[in-house]
Amino acid sequence: MQLFYNPDLTAHTTQLAFSREESRHLVKVLRKSSGDTLYVTNGKGWLFTAQLNLADIKNCLATITDKTFQDARNYNIHLAVAPTKMNDRYEWFLEKATEIGIDSITPIICDHSERKVVKLDRYEKILQAAMKQSLHYYLPVLNAPVSFKTFIEQELTGDCFIAHCEETDKKSLKQLIQPKTNLTILIGPEGDFSIKEIELALKNNFIPVTLGHTRLRTETAAIVACHTAALINE
Numbered sequence: 001m002q003l004f005y006n007p008d009l010t011a012h013t014t015q016l017a018f019s020r021e022e023s024r025h026l027v028k029v030l031r032k033s034s035g036d037t038l039y040v041t042n043g044k045g046w047l048f049t050a051q052l053n054l055a056d057i058k059n060c061l062a063t064i065t066d067k068t069f070q071d072a073r074n075y076n077i078h079l080a081v082a083p084t085k086m087n088d089r090y091e092w093f094l095e096k097a098t099e100i101g102i103d104s105i106t107p108i109i110c111d112h113s114e115r116k117v118v119k120l121d122r123y124e125k126i127l128q129a130a131m132k133q134s135l136h137y138y139l140p141v142l143n144a145p146v147s148f149k150t151f152i153e154q155e156l157t158g159d160c161f162i163a164h165c166e167e168t169d170k171k172s173l174k175q176l177i178q179p180k181t182n183l184t185i186l187i188g189p190e191g192d193f194s195i196k197e198i199e200l201a202l203k204n205n206f207i208p209v210t211l212g213h214t215r216l217r218t219e220t221a222a223i224v225a226c227h228t229a230a231l232i233n234e
Contacts, residue, residue, distance in 0.1 A: 043139030158182025
């Protein structure tokens, strides 16, 4: 199934117009023609079935013929991950986490962060593409980047964890995650969190955890954390 994305669709929408870029893709690449069936999500749980009425490379038009709603999960996975020095590694994380199943992502700027500027527009497009490819009907929320201190001190719901590499008393993340519970997991930059940041997290009731016996790259650690949470909630 080829899935399309349109955030403006609602349960009351009856007609759908595709953008110039999508229209060209439909006609020139996918070879769609009038009468063909299309599937579209708004990224908010709805899957719409539509019939293509006008197959024009500049402006495709379709009529909504059916719609179904998928209830949101009864848990939430929120990863706060420091941007990586090589941007393509962070983009890989965004893609794979979306495929696995993540609800929200916050880039956090830490003491040891080498990258402090992110391109949210590009990240958003990666999330949309991964959602469509993996046939998810919920688009992960991409939050604006914030400093570690700002993120730590905001009100967060559910269980909160910080994964770091310091030789301190830590338990395995997979042993601590409770099914059907909201989770927030902090993943640091290449140089790990600073001692000051770890202490601040602990003061704000974050639980220190390990993701395994080996040292992982930032993006790998984020995927391991996401996958661990998803598996426990299956």
